[in-house]
Amino acid sequence: MRLNTRFLFLNIGHATDHLMMLLFPAVVVVMATEFEGGYSEMLPLATGGFIAFGVFSLPAGWLADRWSREGMIGLFFLGIGSAAIATSFASTDWQIALGLFAIGMFAAIYHPVGIAMVSQGGGAVGKRLGVNGVWGNMGVAASALTAGALADAFGWRAAFLIPGLLVVGIGIAWLIHCRGDAGQRATAAGAAARKSKVEPTADWKRVLVIVAVATAFGGFIFNATTIALPKVFDDRLADLAGTATQAGALIAIVYALAAFSQIVVGSLIDKHPLKWIFVGITLGDVLIFLLAANATGSSMLALALVMMVLVFGQIPITDTLVARHTPEDWRGRVYAVKYVLSFGVASTAAPAIAWLYGGGLAAWPALDGISGFAGLFLICCACAAVVSMAALMLPRPRPAPAMAGED
Secondary structure: OOOHHHHHHHHHHHHHHHHHHOHHHHHHHHHHHHHOOOHHHHHHHHHHHHHHHHHOHHHHHHHHHHOOHHHHHHHHHHHHHHHHHHHOOOOOHHHHHHHHHHHHHHHOOHHHHHHHHHHOOOOOHHHHHHHHHHHHHHHHHHHHHHHHHHHHHHOHHHHHHHHHHHHHHHHHHHHHHHHOHHHHHHHHHHHHHHHOOOOOOOOHHHHHHHHHHHHHHHHHHHHHHHHHHHHHHHHHOOOOOOOHHHHHHHHHHHHHHHHOHHHHHHHHHHHOOHHHHHHHHHHHHHHHHHHHOOOOHHHHHHHHHHHHHHHHHOHHHHHHHHHHHOOHHHHHHHHHHHHHHHHHHHOOHHHHHHHHHOOHHHHOOOOHHHOHHHHHHHHHHHHHHHHHHHHHOOOOOOOOOOOOOOO
16 A cells, blocks of 8 residues: 555554454453452353344445445444443453443454455555454464553453554554545555446355355464463463463464464465465364464463464464455455454354353263363364365366556
8 A cells, every 4th residue: 555654554454453352351350359259150252242243244335335435444443442441441240241332333344444445456466465364363372462461460451451542543643544545545545446347257156155154264263363362371271381471471472473474375376386385284284273273381382483474474364365256346345254254153162262261061071081272273163174075176277467456
C-alpha cells in the first residue's frame, strides 16, 4: 500500500485485535483466585466472546462494503477499547462473560475489513499479508506479557483497563488520519478499486471450498494453541516460569519469534508454488503436535516455538488464495464468510480445553491417559492432517497474479 501511515494503522489494528481477544486467557489463572473458581470453571466464560468474534464478522464485512471500511475500522478501535474498559469493572461471572462478548463483537470487525484493505491491489500481496500477520501475532505475544505483568503488578483489572484506554486513543488518531488529505485520497482510491469489475478465476469455487476446510480446522488449531499455551507453560514449564510475568515473557518470546514466519511464507508464496509450501507446513504441524503431546520442560519450550512457527506461517496462505481468486468488489464479504467460519469453529476451543483439562476423557478408561493437553495436541494433530489433505487438492501450481487494482 502506498500510504505507510495507513498501513501502520491497519497493522496496529491487527495487533490490537489479537491482544484484546487473548487478555482473558492470559489472566484467568489470576482471576480464578478472586472469583473462587478453577481454570476449567473460569475459562468457558470466554466462549461467548469467541462466538461473537466469528458471528459478527459477516455483518461487519457487509457494512464495510455498503458503508465505509474506514468507518468500520474506527468503530473497531473505539468499540473494543471501550468494551475492555467496561470489563475491568466486572464483579461477577456474568459481567465478565458479557464484557468478553462485547470485546469479541467489536474484534470481529477487523479481519473481514482490515485484511480486505491490506490485500487490495496487485503486487506482493503475500508479503503484505505476511507483514500484517506479524503484527497480529505480536498482539498475541503482547497479550501474554502485557496481561501477565499488569496482573502481577496491579491486579487483573489493570490488564483490561490500561490496554482499553490506549486503544481508544488509537481509534481517535485513526479518525483524525482519515479526515486528513492523505486519508481522504486513500479512501477515494479504495472505493474506486471496489467499483472496478474483474472476473474471478476459473478455479475459484474449488479454491474457496479448500480455503473453507483449511479455515475451519486451522481456526481450531490457532485458537486452541494460543488459548492453551499460557496454562501449558504453567503446568509443564514450572521450573522455568514460576510467576505469571515469567510465563508471559516466555510465551511472548515464542510468539514474537514465530510471528516472523509469516513474512518468510508470504514472500515465498509470491515467488514459488503456493500448494507445496502449504502442504509442507501442514505436514510439519502433524509431526510437531504428535511430539508435543507429552513433552515437558525445555523440550516443550522448543516444540512450542516450532509449533507456533508453523501455525502462524499458515495464516497468509489462505488469505492470499482469496486475494488471488476473487475480485476486489467481493473480497470484503468473502473474507467475512471465511472469518465467520474460522472464528465460529475456533469458539469451540475454549470449552474443549476446559473439558479436556477437567478430565473429560476419564469416562473412557482407554483414553484417560491422553486427557488434558495431551488430548488437545492429538486433536490438533488430526485437524492438521485434514488441512494437509485439503491442501493437496489445490489446482496445479501456476502463476497466479493478484487481482488488478490500487497498490
